[in-house]
Amino acid sequence: MNVVYEKLMKCCECVRKETDFVPKAAIVLGSGLGDYAQEIRVEKEIPYEGIEGFPVSTVPGHAGKFIFGYIGEVPVVCMKGRVHFYEGYDVRDVVLPTRLMKLLGAEILILTNAAGGVNASFYPGDLMLIKDHISLFAPNPLIGPNIDELGTRFPDMSSVYDESLCELLRETAMENDIPLQEGVYAQLTGPSFESPAEIRMLRQLGCDAVGMSTVVEAIAANHMGMRICGISCISNLAAGMTDQPLTHEEVQEAADMAAPRFKQLLTKFVERL
Numbered sequence: 625m626n627v628v629y630e631k632l633m634k635c636c637e638c639v640r641k642e643t644d645f646v647p648k649a650a651i652v653l654g655s656g657l658g659d660y661a662q663e664i665r666v667e668k669e670i671p672y673e674g675i676e677g678f679p680v681s682t683v684p685g686h687a688g689k690f691i692f693g694y695i696g697e698v699p700v701v702c703m704k705g706r707v708h709f710y711e712g713y714d715v716r717d718v719v720l721p722t723r724l725m726k727l728l729g730a731e732i733l734i735l736t737n738a739a740g741g742v743n744a745s746f747y748p749g750d751l752m753l754i755k756d757h758i759s760l761f762a763p764n765p766l767i768g769p770n771i772d773e774l775g776t777r778f779p780d781m782s783s784v785y786d787e788s789l790c791e792l793l794r795e796t797a798m799e800n801d802i803p804l805q806e807g808v809y810a811q812l813t814g815p816s817f818e819s820p821a822e823i824r825m826l827r828q829l830g831c832d833a834v835g836m837s838t839v840v841e842a843i844a845a846n847h848m849g850m851r852i853c854g855i856s857c858i859s860n861l862a863a864g865m866t867d868q869p870l871t872h873e874e875v876q877e878a879a880d881m882a883a884p885r886f887k888q889l890l891t892k893f894v895e896r897l
Contacts, residue, residue: 628716629771631677635720636727638675643668645692647701649897650730650850651890652722652841654706654737657857657879660887661704666693672705679717681705696895701725708837709762710814719765719844723774726848732789732897733845734890738879739833739856740818742826743807746858749881751889752805752833753793754785754854758826759839761813766847775847784846789853796893802885807832809856811839833858855890857882 645667653660671689672680681688691702703725709718722733741750770777797804810826812818814836818826826834833856845852859878879886 626769626771628768629773632720632723632727635675635678635724638678639670639690639724639728642670642674643692645699645701646729647692647699647725648730649698649700649732649734649894650722650725651700651702651734651894652706652736652838653702653704654835654837654857655859655876655879657736657738657883657886659883660890661687661691661702663887663891664691664693664695664700664702666691668692679707679711679713679720681707681711695891698894698897700894701728701730706837706841708814709840710836715763715765715840716768719841722841722844723848726845726850731850733841733850733852734894735838735841735852735854736886736890737809737835737838737854737856738859739809739835740823741832741858741861742810742823742834743805743832746805746807746832746861748858748860748878750803750805750858751797751882751886752807752809752856752858753790753797754809754838754856755790755806756785756808757839757842758808758810758829758831759843760810762811762840765840765844775849779847781843781846784842785853786851789851792896793853793855793889793893796896797889800888800892802889804889805832805858809838809854810834812836855886857886
């Protein structure tokens with residue numbers, strides 16, 4: 625058996641010893657957005673440390689646990705805290721949680737993150753619907769022997785972000801008077817913030833926002849046939865666009881500022897799934 629798949633199955637067995645809850649949707653909460661978990665009617669919480677072989681988040685603001693429960697009447701599993709490639713994990717471990725949530729039953733994946741604004745018309749606190757992505761420098765999580773049980777060797781990437789889910793997000797934002805930007809998200813490796821020259825490069829490539837997560841998870845989820853949508857919280861204008869030095873605290877503050885609109889949008893959206 626493929627060692628990556630074997631590890632994944634062991635994690636699944638470990639979770640199933642704790643709960644038989646079957647989610648419809650999976651939600652990954654990005655930096656500063658973990659408080660959204662309070663909106664869930666909780667059935668079960670499982671700390672990552674309690675799952676054999678599971679990667680554990682080391683970043684401030686990432687609590688590190690699965691939350692199983694309901695948003696409205698929709699059963700969900702929520703990652704309160706994700707793991708990142710820059711923490712030193714193999715990229716296959718970074719996407720293990722995404723794959724696990726699919727094995728537990730989730731057919732829809734909602735990815736969220738805190739991102740730097742590359743588009744000059746964006747402001748800190750804006751919410752952005754991810755229409756497409758660009759992966760730069762982070763290794764593709766599908767490199768290596770294909771796990772046929774999960775998906776095809778060469779998955780199509782022409783419509784990773786499900787258009788019907790994106791349209792539902794647009795409608796939900798409009799009906800609730802929540803401004804929603806749209807754009808292309810780029811993942812770099814981190815943990816250092818991007819240089820001004822890198823931001824100029826990203827702008828030339830057509831990127832609107834940049835961060836250190838999300839794309840590798842979207843690739844793995846797409847490989848498994850999940851329907852995917854994504855929301856970025858613009859936490860700051862990227863390097864070179866202002867004179868302000870970039871800090872993780874600034875990311876947290878912007879996420880706090882956007883939290884009420886983010887919570888409302890996500891809750892109303894999930895209730896309509």
